Amino acid sequence: MSGRALHAELTAVRALVADGLAEVGDAAGAGQVWLRSACTRLTSLDGVLVEAAGMIATPVWVVAVTAVTFVVVVLSAAAAEALGLGVAGVLAVSGTALLGTLAAGPWAGRRVRVALGRRRLGPEPSPVRGAATLTEVPEHLLRARVRLVSAALRRAGADHWTAPHLRRAIRTDPVVRRLAHADLLLCQAIDCLDRHLGDLRKDMP
């Protein structure tokens, strides 16, 4: 699945989720635990989607890390040489500098992914008021889930639609992993809403 198609799907999912979140957030009062829990899930879902969309392709990432590595090693080795250290000193200094830079990689990568994802997905979708009443929100969210899962499946590739392959993809593929996390949050939100609606139905005579 190409990147642009994935971004279009994720934008659509995001809009659907924003509609549902607006409706649930209006209904959620102080004492309604399930609704508040669903709100929390849907709010954190947005961040996960942004990060999934901001994933950098592996070749680009490798080239960037290569450039950073080259610069860091050249500079630190030159600095150690200028300080008059011996061979072991130069190797130790440049090795430490390289390891320190690579250790900061996940932190920097996360920042870059979030910024890139915001840019790719556009601004926060403004929710359409009254798109669904509270009883219709679970179905609304289920539609979002269908789109999300189909995007994840297309991302995993049509040759790998068996359970072991998908299990591996959820564990190892960074995009599919984030989409799986988003799917999990969506399922939890739907479950919380269903429990709230079930409680309401039980209270009715």
Added chain:
Amino acid sequence: MNERVFRRLRARNDPFSGTVVPRLRHIERDLDAVITDAQSRDWSADRPDQVVFARLAQARRRVRAARRFPVAGPADPVAVLIGAAAAAGVAGGLLWAGVAGGLLWAGGAVAVRPVPLALVAVAGLWAAPAAVAVLRRLRRRWDRDTHPGRAPIDDPYLYAALRRRIETCAAAARDHRSHRRRGAATELEYALDWLSAAQSELPRR
């Protein structure tokens, strides 16, 4: 790692044995394996069910919150290890060859040239994605040969064993000196609630 976890979960001749306090990290890892498996089965329409794994994931969230240092390790530790080993091996080998062959020496002077050193580092860096690509290809082949088998999420003994382990942890945390550990006991009680909520949704036979 996944297969090993499943095998241990399936070997259930006595789930109520064990005298040591189980570790929350291991409980979280087992829950993680079960949830990933159930989600992949839901995606591949092998065992469509979106409620049970969502509730188990709530339990996992509580268990993670109860951990003393809730740091998430790398998502794919095997790939990280193999990539790091390949990078270190290639860089070390090149360095050794360069030192032995005199390529890194500036005309016999006691110094290391920065640019060849940086090239060695870059070569080591490129060995990592190559090794990971080989690993991915091997994993695809292994996944093609694995049979999905029975879903561990349907196993009632899994819930019994998990409940027993979480209860042991909660009992150990409840009378701890530190108020933070006692707070962890509350989180673990929430986890037990979610666990029984997940079990109540299982299809009855």
